[in-house]
Amino acid sequence: MTAFWVVAGIFIVVALLFVIPVLLRGKRNQSREQIERQAANITIYRDQLAELDRDLRDDTLSREQYDSSKQELQKRMLLDLSENGDPVATSFVSTGRYGVVAGVIVTLIIPLAAIYLYLVIGDTRGLLPQSQLANATQFAQNEAGGEEGHIDINSMVESLAARLKENPEDIEGWVMLGRSYAIMERFDDASAxxxxxVQMVPDNPQFLSDYADMLAMIxxxxxxxxxxEMITRALAIDPNFxxxxxxxxxLEFEQDKFDQAIIYWERLLGAIPADSKLYKSVSDSIEQxxxxxxxGKGESAPIQLTENSNVGTDVTEKSPSVEKQETSAGVPSISxxxxxxxxxxxxxxxxxxxxxxxxxxxxxxxxxAILRLNARDIPVSFKLDDNMxxxxxxxxxxxxxxxxxxxISxxxxAIPASGDLEGHSAPVKIGDGDVSITIDHVVP
Known part of the structure; x- marks a missing residue:
C-alpha cells in the first residue's frame, strides 16, 4: 500500500509541474503585453507633444492654439493611463493574486478531491498484497454467513451453466461445472x-472415472x-489411471472379490507417491x-473342541453374525x-x-460414509465406519x-432436495461413540 501512495504522489507532482507553470506563465505573458501596449501609447503621446513644440517654433500654431492642443493631449494621456492602471502594479497583482489562487486550487484541492473520491467509491482492498487480499476475502465470506455464500455460489454456477448453453463446445467450462455440482452435492446435475x-471426449479416462463416481453417488x-462400464472403459484407455x-x-470389494480388489489397489500404489495420504489409505484398504x-477362505475360522469330546471331536465354526462383528472390530468408526x-x-x-x-x-x-435407514424408525441409533x-x-x-x-429424503x-428435513452435528473426532444429531430444519 505504501508503494502505491508513493507512486501516486510522484504522478501528482509530475502532473502539477506541467500545469502550474502554464498558469503562471499565462498571467505573466498577459502583464507583459499590457506593459508593452502602454509604453507604446506613452511614446506616441511624447511624439505628439514634440510635434506641437515644432509647430509652435515654426509659427504654424499660435500660443493659444498650442496651449489648447497640449492640454487636450495631456488630458487624453491621463485618461488612458487612469483606465489601464499602473503597469507595474497590475503586473504584480495579476501574477500574485491569480497565480496563487490557481496554484492552491490545482495543487491542493484537486488531488485531495481525487483521493477522497477513491476512498469513498473505490475498492481499497486492491492495495493489499495478494496473500492479505485472499485472507481478507475469506474473512469477509465467513462473516457474510453460510447461507449468503451458498446463494453466491449458486448464482455463479447458474451463470456458468447459462454461458455453456451459448457455447456448448467449451470443454473446460463443462469440467468446471461438473466439479462445482459435485462440491455442491448436486450429483444428478454432476452426472449429467x-x-x-464423455460424449464430447469419449477417450478421456478422467471424464469416464468422474462419470462413474457421480453415477455411484446417485x-x-x-x-x-x-x-x-465407465470404469472398464477408462482402464481400457489407460490401465494405470x-x-x-x-x-x-x-467395485471388486463391493462384490466381495477381495483378491481382485487387492490387485487393482496394489497397481494403484505404483502410480501414486509413497509419502502421500492416499498411499497410506490405499495400503490400509489392501490390508483390510x-x-x-x-x-472368506476359512483361514481365520478357529476350531474349537468341546470339553467332553472323544477322538471324534466336535468342530464348531463361528456363526456369520459373529464373524461380521469381528470383521468390524478395530475398524475406525463413529456412532x-x-x-x-x-x-x-x-x-x-x-x-x-x-x-x-x-x-x-x-x-x-x-x-x-453413508447409511440408509427408514425414517419411521426415528429415533434411531447408527454406526458409520471405514467399511462404508x-x-x-x-x-x-x-x-x-x-x-x-x-x-430425511x-x-x-441421497441428494438433498427442497423440502427434505436435515440436521448436523458439530465437528467430532473419529472414534466418538456418543454423537447426537437432531433433525431440526427444512432444506430450502
Whole structure:
C-alpha cells in the first residue's frame, strides 16, 4: 500500500509541474503585453507633444492654439493611463493574486478531491498484497454467513451453466461445472454434466472415472451397473489411471472379490507417491481386503473342541453374525443417535428415507460414509465406519474430524432436495461413540 501512495504522489507532482507553470506563465505573458501596449501609447503621446513644440517654433500654431492642443493631449494621456492602471502594479497583482489562487486550487484541492473520491467509491482492498487480499476475502465470506455464500455460489454456477448453453463446445467450462455440482452435492446435475463430457471426449479416462463416481453417488454408493462400464472403459484407455484403479478396486470389494480388489489397489500404489495420504489409505484398504479374503477362505475360522469330546471331536465354526462383528472390530468408526425436532413431526411420511452420512469438517464435501435407514424408525441409533467408504482415498480415518449429518429424503435419493428435513452435528473426532444429531430444519 505504501508503494502505491508513493507512486501516486510522484504522478501528482509530475502532473502539477506541467500545469502550474502554464498558469503562471499565462498571467505573466498577459502583464507583459499590457506593459508593452502602454509604453507604446506613452511614446506616441511624447511624439505628439514634440510635434506641437515644432509647430509652435515654426509659427504654424499660435500660443493659444498650442496651449489648447497640449492640454487636450495631456488630458487624453491621463485618461488612458487612469483606465489601464499602473503597469507595474497590475503586473504584480495579476501574477500574485491569480497565480496563487490557481496554484492552491490545482495543487491542493484537486488531488485531495481525487483521493477522497477513491476512498469513498473505490475498492481499497486492491492495495493489499495478494496473500492479505485472499485472507481478507475469506474473512469477509465467513462473516457474510453460510447461507449468503451458498446463494453466491449458486448464482455463479447458474451463470456458468447459462454461458455453456451459448457455447456448448467449451470443454473446460463443462469440467468446471461438473466439479462445482459435485462440491455442491448436486450429483444428478454432476452426472449429467460428465455424461456430456464423455460424449464430447469419449477417450478421456478422467471424464469416464468422474462419470462413474457421480453415477455411484446417485446409486447409494454402488458402482454396479453403468458405473462399472465407465470404469472398464477408462482402464481400457489407460490401465494405470489412478482414479479408475481406485474405483475398480472398490467395485471388486463391493462384490466381495477381495483378491481382485487387492490387485487393482496394489497397481494403484505404483502410480501414486509413497509419502502421500492416499498411499497410506490405499495400503490400509489392501490390508483390510487381505484380512477379509483370508476369512472368506476359512483361514481365520478357529476350531474349537468341546470339553467332553472323544477322538471324534466336535468342530464348531463361528456363526456369520459373529464373524461380521469381528470383521468390524478395530475398524475406525463413529456412532450415535438421530432424533427429530417435535415441531417437524407432522412433516414425515412412512415412505420417507433416512440417510446418515459423515463428511470432512474441512475439505471435500463428498460423503466419507453413508447409511440408509427408514425414517419411521426415528429415533434411531447408527454406526458409520471405514467399511462404508465410497473410495479407498475417502474414508473416515483419512480425516481427523468429521461432521455427521442426517437427512430425511422425500425422494428416496441421497441428494438433498427442497423440502427434505436435515440436521448436523458439530465437528467430532473419529472414534466418538456418543454423537447426537437432531433433525431440526427444512432444506430450502
Amino acid at each position: 454434466t460428465y455424461a456430456k463430457l 446409486n447409494n454408493g454402488s458402482l454396479l451397473g453403468k458405473p462399472a 489412478p482414479k479408475a484403479l481406485a474405483l475398480a478396486g472398490t 481386503a487381505k484380512s477379509l479374503a483370508m476369512r 450415535g443417535s438421530v432424533t427429530l425436532d417435535p415441531s417437524l413431526a407432522d412433516k414425515i411420511s412412512p415412505s420417507d428415507t433416512l440417510f446418515v452420512f459423515a463428511r470432512a469438517s474441512q475439505g471435500p464435501k463428498m460423503p466419507l 467408504a465410497m473410495t479407498p482415498a475417502m474414508k473416515l480415518s483419512s480425516f481427523p474430524e468429521v461432521v455427521v449429518g442426517a437427512r 422425500k425422494t428416496g435419493q
